[in-house]
Amino acid sequence: MKNKPTGIFITGTDTGVGKTLVSAGLIKLLQKQGLNPGYFKPVASGGLKTPQGLMAPDVNFVLNSTGLNDPPALVNPVCLVPPLAPITAAELTDVTWRLPSILTPFQILQKAHPFMVVEGVGGILVPLKKNFLVTDLMAKMGLPVLVVARPSLGTINHTLMTITLLKQRGLTVSGFLFNGQKGRPGLAERTAPQVISTFSGAPFWGSVPFDPKASESFYSLGSVPKRLGKIVPPALLS
Numbered sequence: 001m002k003n004k005p006t007g008i009f010i011t012g013t014d015t016g017v018g019k020t021l022v023s024a025g026l027i028k029l030l031q032k033q034g035l036n037p038g039y040f041k042p043v044a045s046g047g048l049k050t051p052q053g054l055m056a057p058d059v060n061f062v063l064n065s066t067g068l069n070d071p072p073a074l075v076n077p078v079c080l081v082p083p084l085a086p087i088t089a090a091e092l093t094d095v096t097w098r099l100p101s102i103l104t105p106f107q108i109l110q111k112a113h114p115f116m117v118v119e120g121v122g123g124i125l126v127p128l129k130k131n132f133l134v135t136d137l138m139a140k141m142g143l144p145v146l147v148v149a150r151p152s153l154g155t156i157n158h159t160l161m162t163i164t165l166l167k168q169r170g171l172t173v174s175g176f177l178f179n180g181q182k183g184r185p186g187l188a189e190r191t192a193p194q195v196i197s198t199f200s201g202a203p204f205w206g207s208v209p210f211d212p213k214a215s216e217s218f219y220s221l222g223s224v225p226k227r228l229g230k231i232v233p234p235a236l237l238s
Contacts, residue, residue, distance in 0.1 A: 007116030008174060008236070009143040011134065013158040015122045017148050018179035020058040021214060023119045025224035026232070027066045030115060032225065033237050038113025039068055041076040042102045042137060043121050043128050046083035054079050057216070058119065064219040070109060077105045087127040097129070099140065106141065118143060124162055135169045144174040151178035151189045151207055156196055163200040177205040177231065206231030 010026075012019045023039065030037040044056035052072050059076045062068070068075075078097050080089035090096070110116055118141065120126075126134045138145060145166055149159040159176055166173050176196065181189065185207070193204040208231070213222035 006114060007110075007118060007143050009118045009120060009138055009141060009145045010148060011120040011124050011138075011145055011162070012148040013123060013150065013155070013162050017150055018208075019119050019148050020061060020216075021221070021224055022146075022148050022177070022179055022208065022228070023117050024062045024065045025208070025221050025228045027062065027068070027117050028221055028225040029228050029232065030117075030237065031066065032229075035115060035237075036113050037115045037117055038070065038109045039063070039066070039075055040106055040109055040116055040118045041121075042106070042118065043078040043080075043086050044076050045080040045086055045089040045121070047079040047081050054081070061216045061219060062119075065221050070112070074105045074109060077101050085126060086121060087129055090129065102137070103140065116143075124165060135166070135171065138166075138171050139169065144172040146174050146205070147176040147202070148179050149176055151181040151185060151192075153188045156192050159192075159196050160200055163196070163202045167200075173200075173202045175203040175205045175233070176200075178207040180210045181207050182210045203233075205233070 010019050010023050027037045027039055039062050041059050044058055047054045047056050055072045056076055056079050059072055080086060080093060080095060082089040082092055120134050124134050128134060128137060147159060147162050149155050163173050197204050208224060208227045211222035211224060213220055214224050
């Protein structure tokens with residue numbers, strides 16, 4: 001893409017780490033700041049039939065919890081039914097797609113939203129198709145990357161590997177945050193951010209505690225937008 005769009009690409013150290021919740025929470029936060037953010041999920045698996053057509057649960061949650069009314073097919077151009085790695089899901093259902101089928105919808109949304117929140121699928125080395133990984137899509141889109149990680153023992157290794165590879169691929173890492181802390185953080189959770197920042201050079205945004213009121217079933221974000229408001233760099237909100 002000739003002009004790098006304004007926005008952020010949200011990835012995680014693995015599946016289920018909270019990328020969708022953070023994506024929706026960030027969108028809601030930006031909306032409360034009077035901005036007009038958009039949401040884009042380039043590739044998703046586990047799509048379900050809905051009155052609006054095939055829709056991934058992640059996309060359904062973000063659109064309903066934020067009030068965005070962009071067409072689901074535009075927000076998520078590659079939606080696969082089997083809840084598997086995208087490359088496997090596509091092969092099993094004989095689905096083929098080309099890069100323009102992702103970049104063109106993204107450019108359309110970019111015209112309607114000055115800031116785009118893009119959510120990846122799984123981790124950064126998930127294969128999307130033959131010889132094409134999530135990192136390759138990141139490079140094509142040209143957005144800075146936010147890494148969502150777990151606040152638990154072992155996060156140093158997983159987060160450092162993710163950030164290190166992103167930088168080796170020439171991608172800009174905006175920072176990393178912990179999501180889902182239950183109770184008061186222990187010594188491992190309190191000391192891990194500094195270790196990760198020291199070895200990776202990536203800034204630690206902060207931690208988003210677990211909130212039982214944040215529910216996908218009820219399209220509720222609970223306190224997540226407010227928590228993000230306390231840790232998101234001010235430059236992102238301007």
